[in-house]
Amino acid sequence: MNAVANAALASWALDFRVAAPLLLAALVYMRGWLRVRRQLRDPRDPGRLACFLAGLAVLFLAIESPLDSFDHFFLSAHMTQHLLLMMVAPPLLLLRHPIVPLLRGLPKTFVKEGLGPFLTWPALRRVLRALTSPPAAFALFAVSTIFWHLPAFYELALNSSALHGLQHACFFWTGILFWWPVIQPGPGKAPYPRWTAIPLLLAGDLVNTALSAFFVFSGRVLYPAYEIVRAGRMSAQEDQTLAGLIMWVPGSIIYLIPALAIAVRLLSSDRLVQRPTRVRVQPRPIRSPLPIVKLRRPAQALMLVIALAVMADGFFGNQFAPLNLAGVLPWIYWRFLSVFALLAIGNLFCFACPFTFVRDIGRKFLPARLRWPRALRSKWLSIALLVAYLWAYEALGLWDNPAATACLIAAYFLSALAIDGFFRGAAFCKYVCPIGQFHFVTSLVSPREVRIKRAQVCQSCSTYDCIRGNVHSRGCELNLFQPKKFGNLDCTFCLDCVRACPHSNIAILPSPPAATLLADPYRSSLGRLSKRTDVAVLALVIIFGAFVNASQMVSPVISWALELPIALAAIVLLLCCAPKSFSLGLVPLGVSMWAAHLLFHFAGAVLPASVFTALARSAQILLLDAGLLLSLYIGWRNAQLYSARKLFPAWSILAAALYTFGVWIFFQPMQMRGMLH
Amino acid sequence: MKLVLSLLFAAVLAFADGGAVLFRQQSGPFLVTVFGSPQVGSTDFSVLVQNASDRSPMLDAEVSIAVAHQLAAATHAQATNKLLYATSIRFFRPGEYSLQVRVAQMEKGGAYIDHDIVVSPTPAPWLAYWPCFALVPVAILLFALNQWLKSKRTQRPPAPP
Ligand code: SF4
Ligand code: SF4
Numbered sequence: 001m002n003a004v005a006n007a008a009l010a011s012w013a014l015d016f017r018v019a020a021p022l023l024l025a026a027l028v029y030m031r032g033w034l035r036v037r038r039q040l041r042d043p044r045d046p047g048r049l050a051c052f053l054a055g056l057a058v059l060f061l062a063i064e065s066p067l068d069s070f071d072h073f074f075l076s077a078h079m080t081q082h083l084l085l086m087m088v089a090p091p092l093l094l095l096r097h098p099i100v101p102l103l104r105g106l107p108k109t110f111v112k113e114g115l116g117p118f119l120t121w122p123a124l125r126r127v128l129r130a131l132t133s134p135p136a137a138f139a140l141f142a143v144s145t146i147f148w149h150l151p152a153f154y155e156l157a158l159n160s161s162a163l164h165g166l167q168h169a170c171f172f173w174t175g176i177l178f179w180w181p182v183i184q185p186g187p188g189k190a191p192y193p194r195w196t197a198i199p200l201l202l203a204g205d206l207v208n209t210a211l212s213a214f215f216v217f218s219g220r221v222l223y224p225a226y227e228i229v230r231a232g233r234m235s236a237q238e239d240q241t242l243a244g245l246i247m248w249v250p251g252s253i254i255y256l257i258p259a260l261a262i263a264v265r266l267l268s269s270d271r272l273v274q275r276p277t278r279v280r281v282q283p284r285p286i287r288s289p290l291p292i293v294k295l296r297r298p299a300q301a302l303m304l305v306i307a308l309a310v311m312a313d314g315f316f317g318n319q320f321a322p323l324n325l326a327g328v329l330p331w332i333y334w335r336f337l338s339v340f341a342l343l344a345i346g347n348l349f350c351f352a353c354p355f356t357f358v359r360d361i362g363r364k365f366l367p368a369r370l371r372w373p374r375a376l377r378s379k380w381l382s383i384a385l386l387v388a389y390l391w392a393y394e395a396l397g398l399w400d401n402p403a404a405t406a407c408l409i410a411a412y413f414l415s416a417l418a419i420d421g422f423f424r425g426a427a428f429c430k431y432v433c434p435i436g437q438f439h440f441v442t443s444l445v446s447p448r449e450v451r452i453k454r455a456q457v458c459q460s461c462s463t464y465d466c467i468r469g470n471v472h473s474r475g476c477e478l479n480l481f482q483p484k485k486f487g488n489l490d491c492t493f494c495l496d497c498v499r500a501c502p503h504s505n506i507a508i509l510p511s512p513p514a515a516t517l518l519a520d521p522y523r524s525s526l527g528r529l530s531k532r533t534d535v536a537v538l539a540l541v542i543i544f545g546a547f548v549n550a551s552q553m554v555s556p557v558i559s560w561a562l563e564l565p566i567a568l569a570a571i572v573l574l575l576c577c578a579p580k581s582f583s584l585g586l587v588p589l590g591v592s593m594w595a596a597h598l599l600f601h602f603a604g605a606v607l608p609a610s611v612f613t614a615l616a617r618s619a620q621i622l623l624l625d626a627g628l629l630l631s632l633y634i635g636w637r638n639a640q641l642y643s644a645r646k647l648f649p650a651w652s653i654l655a656a657a658l659y660t661f662g663v664w665i666f667f668q669p670m671q672m673r674g675m676l677h
Numbered sequence: 678m679k680l681v682l683s684l685l686f687a688a689v690l691a692f693a694d695g696g697a698v699l700f701r702q703q704s705g706p707f708l709v710t711v712f713g714s715p716q717v718g719s720t721d722f723s724v725l726v727q728n729a730s731d732r733s734p735m736l737d738a739e740v741s742i743a744v745a746h747q748l749a750a751a752t753h754a755q756a757t758n759k760l761l762y763a764t765s766i767r768f769f770r771p772g773e774y775s776l777q778v779r780v781a782q783m784e785k786g787g788a789y790i791d792h793d794i795v796v797s798p799t800p801a802p803w804l805a806y807w808p809c810f811a812l813v814p815v816a817i818l819l820f821a822l823n824q825w826l827k828s829k830r831t832q833r834p835p836a837p838p
Binding site: 003004006007008010011012013066069070073113114119120121159232300617618621622625628629632633663667 | 757
């Protein structure tokens with residue numbers, strides 16, 4: 001192969017903004033397909049999956065392959081791209097009834113509560129029915145095809161990436177409309193007879209043939225842009241003829257073969273359609289404890305080794321933070337990874353906590369019999385420690401001081417050992433550890449929680465080993481009784497309860513992020529959150545801490561003297577004027593601010609500068625968007641729950657102000673702490 | 678780690694190749710086309726070098742761009758379209774600049790092109806992220822519509838038996 005061909009084949013765009021939605025669509029479809037397959041008698045329907053994935057692959061090929069890189073140089077490449085967008089990807093995506101697997105692949109609640117009202121909205125259904133009727137679908141398809149190939153508009157699109165994107169979107173979506181009445185992907189009975197697909201396909205072919213013939217026989221170059229920029233020996237006229245032939249021959253085949261197949265099918269006598277038979281889904285048997293249970297000790301041991309290495313380097317290594325493990329690992333990598341693990345799975349840091357590992361070893365020699373003082377059984381002590389930690393991070397420059405970081409880690413080990421070595425249960429985790437409190441609150445937006453699989457099993461249980469423990473495992477040291485546990489607050493993901501339950505009735509199960517903030521039931525060991533001022537203050541410290549912490553790293557730096565009184569006033573105002581649950585409603589926004597801020601430092605450390613600039617800010621804004629939307633939703637539901645509708649506008653203004661402040665911070669030049677550049 | 682991530686994101690690293698054609702000029706045996714949309718901030722430039730006699734693309738040249746007191750080597754590695762040579766230049770002020778392209782190739786020798794370009798001011802930085810910001814009002818509107826539809830559904834009288 002010559003060098004030009006090699007270079008052409010290597011010209012893939014691979015833009016994550018295109019790849020990510022396609023990948024997401026593939027994952028959703030595969031999830032739904034697996035679910036549907038379980039319900040149907042025929043357990044294998046690989047054709048269905050293959051069609052949809054092939055459709056996505058063609059779409060990817062059209063937008064990201066060398067075809068896209070060369071569409072400014074060769075009309076033939078551009079026409080091949082259009083052919084894939086209009087005539088290949090849409091039918092592949094619509095074949096074999098994709099809507100059911102797509103809907104089944106999405107979270108049930110989202111489909112029922114979010115999409116349901118739209119799917120059953122008569123006006124929308126009427127519009128969709130009108131758009132997918134053969135005359136309308138054909139008209140839109142033909143107009144879009146002809147309009148965008150008029151030289152003036154074609155050249156406009158060629159010179160503007162936004163218009164070029166719009167052009168491709170028009171081709172793809174009118175392609176979907178055109179192929180809809182041909183394929184009739186359902187669900188439900190199609191409102192027009194099958195034969196209507198034949199004239200529709202023939203009319204589509206007519207438009208395509210006319211356009212192709214115009215390219216081939218016009219005798220002049222239709223798009224002067226291809227005359228100015230030529231990247232090969234082929235003349236613009238020859239290229240145009242080739243483009244016309246590509247559209248004409250493969251294009252006609254794509255229209256005529258389905259028309260023929262439908263005609264043959266209509267004329268044949270055997271038109272019985274075998275419908276797949278539904279079978280009753282057997283309830284899934286309760287599985288034995290999760291394999292992840294076995295991973296806890298190795299994960300803790302690994303974290304212990306890392307913590308020891310960080311301490312050793314912090315005490316004895318180079319004290320220049322970017323070159324010291326204690327300056328980099330805890331502040332850039334660990335903080336980011338633990339928050340993203342919380343958002344993706346759950347409280348994985350507490351799961352692998354090295355402090356409790358050492359504590360467990362120490363307990364073999366220490367008595368651990370005392371009861372934690374009643375006066376300290378709240379979050380106040382840990383709130384004070386958390387505030388001290390946030391203050392020390394900034395005021396003492398912990399991130400820039402490896403020896404101080406190592407001291408902090410050593411103090412952590414000693415405190416965990418001292419407190420849990422003498423007091424019963426997990427007093428350190430529950431009442432003292434500020435990192436734990438941060439993770440508990442953040443895990444309120446985790447997509448998974450440790451909970452029971454079936455309530456009936458617990459109703460017939462007489463041992464309650466999940467809290468009392470047994471010979472296999474201790475019970476929950478955080479005093480969370482599984483049948484009454486609601487949400488992730490105070491749960492360290494230690495999985496002791498999973499090990500202890502004799503009925504294997506506990507698992508890490510999916511739960512919509514922040515769903516547990518939409519109600520205020522009695523929670524085991526916590527009571528009702530609306531009555532817990534300490535929990536509300538803890539959440540507010542974490543929420544406002546996110547903004548104060550990030551703003552200290554931007555220039556112009558806002559002084560503590562200004563920020564702290566504002567943050568404190570907002571906290572006091574919230575606590576006095578609104579039910580406590582309103583404060584917790586801001587947790588998603590606070591968590592998204594932490595995540596976006598930590599992402600900035602992590603991405604700055606691991607990504608090359610040009611990639612980092614392109615990705616970081618968009619990702620940060622999207623994270624804040626998600627946090628704001630979730631917070632607004634929770635606030636709105638709380639306003640209904642507590643009949644406090646009048647409070648909602650003021651509360652949402654506060655949320656919007658925090659969001660705006662967060663965005664403002666991200667548009668300022670931020671210090672790249674702990675890094676060489 | 679950095680290497681793996683660099684490879685993973687190599688595609689995003691590659692420049693967007695082009696923008697509009699800035700100018701096209703013949704110099705010696707080379708026909709040089711420069712693409713770009715110069716504005717304040719980081720701007721990507723792509724260069725197509727062709728053999729002036731038969732217009733075949735030349736892939737083994739050395740290309741550099743000098744503008745605004747900066748000199749940058751343009752390479753295939755930085756381009757999505759591997760027929761082009763791409764690089765990035767940072768402009769600090771809008772206005773007219775003189776852009777020089779130097780091309781050198783073993784057999785054909787070298788060429789030098791000088792051309793004036795206009796660097797436009799950048800739009801407000803947040804404008805570049807409007808799709809990210811638009812997400813919030815769009816989601817709120819959809820949610821409002823969703824709630825309206827739900828309330829309409831509950832108000833609808835039950836169907837007659
Ligand atoms: S031990 Fe298992 S079955 Fe019994 S109450 Fe606890 S979770 Fe339920
Ligand atoms: S409920 Fe208790 S025992 Fe179970 S994982 Fe959470 S903290 Fe551990």
